[in-house]
Amino acid sequence: MKVLLYGGTFDPPHNGHMNNLRAALELVQPDRAIVMPAGIPPHKAASATPGAVRLAMCRCFTALSPAVEVSDWEIRQGGRSYTVHTLEMLRARFPDAALYLSVGSDMLLTFQQWCRWQDILDMATLVVESRRPGDDGALTAAARTLEQYGGRVLFARAESYPCASSDLRTGKIPRADWGRYLPAAVLQVIESNGLYREGRPRSQGRNYTMTCEEAKELVKPRLSxxxxxxxxxxxxMAVQLAERWGENPEKAALAALLHDSAKEMPREALLQIFADNAIIAENAPARPAAIWHGIAAAILAETRWGVTDxxxxxxxxxxxxxKPGMSLxxxxxxxxxxxxxxxxWPGVEELRRLEMEDLDKALLVALKQSIDFVKEKGGALDPESVAAYEYQKAQLGC
Ligand SMILES: [Fe+2]
Ligand SMILES: [Fe+2]
Structure with missing residues (x-):
């Protein structure tokens, strides 16, 4: 079995991406081709277009072959996306498959700057596309270098394409011409979501989140x-902390309003939510019941209430x-x-003081406090809590 990984920011995906994937599919003939929009790519600033909208645009790739599927795995991980982690996930999911990784030609030239690039070479054959006239020599040299480290590099014949996603976002290519550069399905998502219009803060568009008033209306009737x-x-408190530490207070307010929306739901209802959304729920039913409501609340927010941030x-x-590597x-x-x-609880005053002074030290204290509390009560400890604590301890060099 052959599995091809085709990743990118895809903000937006355009015909050049389509050509590259088409060429890689023709060369590799994979049984599965996984298109993977990045959460936040390591080499770029955070994409301003919400993950769910980029995911929707990526559905255009499924027209190329029935082998193509679009995955939200990196977006769901949150934080920065590293190809090596995604390949490790695919290796676990397809233990007997040969993995292929699609790589743009400019990326091949900087491949040795990637996180754990030698592990990537061990796991996957590189498939290089988008050769520009004249860069053959540099690409061949880069491939030879990687081969000395045990890498396998294939070249797919993709036409070079005169367009970058940033040319579309910034208006360098006028909107009137976008039909020539974008698949119709992508244009439709752009239009219906009002993307890439000057002066409009995209990440705050009503299509991707909700107002605090709306959140109140949804959540209040569900709670005692x-x-x-x-x-x-x-x-x-979340708004105070956001203002203190430079997070968007509206996002903090919305996350806080929604966080316990599933807290008072019966166990059966939570399990039903996990069963209906098995992919997003991951292994939630196997984890301690006390933590289910957070996962269920996130699933409700995403799948029923349209929160896509x-x-x-x-x-x-x-x-x-x-969790390890928590965002702000x-x-x-x-x-x-x-x-x-x-x-x-005893110690809360001290933690209130510390969280305004040193957020990371406060987090360490809070994680420890929660673990001790669960142990004291004889409850089941979730491995994620322990991993979060160990991670934070290592971050602070304790
Ligand atoms: Fe809670
Ligand atoms: Fe709570």
Whole structure:
């Protein structure tokens, strides 16, 4: 079995990407071709277009072959995307398959700067596309160098294409001409979501998130008075922390309002949500029941309420456990949940002081406190909490 990985930012995908994948498919003839839009690529600033919208645009690739599937795996991981991690995931998913990695020609030239590039060479054959006239010599030399490290490099015959995604985003290619550069399906997503229009903050577009008023209307009826009071207090604290540490306060408020939306749902209803959304839920049913509501709340926000901002979804999802490599918003929600006004556990005052002074030290204290609390009560400890704590400890050199 052969599996081809075709990754990129795809903001937006254009006919050049289509040509490259078509060429790689023809050369490799894979049984599965996985198109993988990145969360945040390591070499670029965060894409301003939400992951779910880039995912929707990437459906254009499925027209090339029935072997093509679009994966949201990197987007769901949150944070920066590294190809080596994605290949490790594919190797676990397809243990007997030969893996192929599609690589643009300019990427081949800088391949030795990639995270754990030698591990990538061990795992996958590189498939290089998009040869520009005149760059053959440099590409061949780069391929020979990688072969000395055990790499396997194939060249696919893709026509070079006079377009970069940034030319479309920035208006260098006028909007009136986009039909020549973009698959019709992509144009349709761009139009219906109002993407790449000057002066409009895309990541705050109503299509991808909701207002705090809307979130209140959705969440308040689902919660008891006590839980709703807690939610409002978490929102207040999350906004304070966002303002202190430079996070977007609106995003913090929305994540806080949604974080416990599934807290009072019966166990069966939570399990049903996981069964209906098995891919996004991952192994949730196997984890301790006390942490289910965070995962279920993130799934509800994404699949029923149209919240597509991956940072908000991640913060909701890990608010009970933390996770290794938490984003700023993850940290803010985790801490706000532990230090909201009505909390009165011993030590909360000290943590309230510390979180305004040193967010990372406060997170370490909070993760330790949660683990100790679960142990004290004799509850089941989620491995993610322990991993989050160990990660944070290593980050701080403790
Ligand atoms: Fe919670
Ligand atoms: Fe909470």
């Amino acid at each position: 008075h006590k839980r709703w009071t807690h939610t409002k207090n978490v929102k207040k 991956p940072e908000i979804l991640s913060a909701i999802r890990c608010h009970t456990t933390g 918003l993850d940290k803010i929600l985790y801490l706000a949940d532990m230090t909201s006004d009505e909390r009165d």
